[in-house]
Amino acid sequence: MTITANLVKELREKTGAGMMDCKAALTEVKGDIEAAIDWLRKKGLSKAAKKAGRVAAEGLIGISADGKSGAVVEVNSETDFVARNEQFQDLVTKVTALAKEANGSVEELLAATFPGKSITVEDQVKELIATIGENMSVRRTAKLEVPEGVVGSYVHSQVAPGLGKIGVLVALESPGKNADELATLARQIAMHVAATNPVALNIEGVPVETLEREKAILADKNQGKPPQVIEKIVASGMKSYGKDNCLLEQAYIHDPSKSVAQAVKDSEGKVGGPIKLVGYVRYALGEGIEKKEDDFAAEVAAAAGTAS
Structure with a gap:
């Protein structure tokens, strides 16, 4: 299989490893990206194996949280210039206000x-595309709700x-009467989530295939x-994985002497x-969306000895 410059570029962005x-790695595993990530990790060459994908698309994340429910929306644009446009910001604000009723759809x-x-929202987006002359899309949305308690939020780079x-929602269930204290805690945990990007709430929430990998x-x-030594090493490694990647087990950024739990x-x-x-x-913003970068692609092509 021919190892293209784009394939090398994708693997480098996902792992932080050198181009060569x-x-x-790709040559060794015949172009399989996921197998190449594992190959680099086994060799100790991956610098950012946890990285889900380079954040490249422009636009804005919108957050709407009020009491027991909250919603988050991602609306993309082609350039950051449009993301700073008042019309675009008005669009995202109004779409976000509708998101709770959409229930994540x-x-x-x-x-x-x-x-x-x-x-409709879809037609309004099309109108703005025609007005501004740049492609836009409502990419994804999610909702959190609790029967009692609070859904807190945090917006980074507001x-x-x-x-x-970056937008985060955190749901806390509680019958406690001090709503202000609960809301403060929810916001602080949301800030923690923004900073640490946990894989799951707890180890039970991590996909089985991820744990097996x-x-x-x-x-x-x-x-x-x-074998018995390897078994102990794997068990210890899983505990470390939980502390690094599972929200409840992570060291709390506001007081690292405690876990979030x-x-x-x-x-x-x-x-x-x-x-x-x-x-x-x-x-x-732009999680998992790759944005073309001509100069870097040319650099990779030169190093890989192939054309895109």
């Missing part, structure tokens, strides 16, 4: 009536109220050792009742 190492959100007009580059990598890196437990006295962190949503 990426080419070697982009289709329902696009079909909703745009505020102040007798047209450009206008509720609009920014981690175990296989640990086992491969320790080949030649007795401990911080939640310690807040129960102030809130006036038990607290359960039941869910979170984190959207980073």
Whole structure:
């Protein structure tokens, strides 16, 4: 299989490894990106194996949270210039305000009536595309809700109220009467999520295939050792994985001496009742969308010795 410059570029962006190492990995596994990531990790060459994908698309993340429910929306544009446009920001704000009723469905959100007009959100987006002359899309949306408690939020790199580059919702269930204290805790945890980007709430929430992959990598890196030793190394590695990647087990950024779970437990006295962190949503602008970069592609082509 021919290892193209674009393939090398994709692997480098996902792992942070050098171009020639990426080419070697892809050659070894016949172009399989996921297998190449594992190959680099086993060789100790991957600098950012956890990275989900380069954040490249422009636009804005919109957050709307009020009491027991909240919603988040990503609306993309081609350039950051348009993302700073007041018309675009107004679009995202109004679309976000409708998102709770869409219950996480982009289709329902696009079909909703745009505020102040007798047209759908989808048609309003098309109108703005025609006006501004740049492609836009409502890419995704999610909703969190609790029967009692609060859904808190945090927007990073905020450009206008509720609009920014990273948006987080955190749902806390609690019968506690101190709503202000609970809301403060939810916001602080949302800030933590924005900073750490956990894989899941707890180890049970991590996809089985991800855990099996981690175990296989640990086992491969320790080949030649007795089976019982490898078993202990893998078990220890899984505990470390949980502390690094699972929200409840992570060291709390506001007090690293505690885990997030401990911080939640310690807040129960102030809130006036038990607290359960039941869910979170984190959207980073352009997550998983690749944006063409001609100069870098040319650099990769030169190093890989192939044309795109």
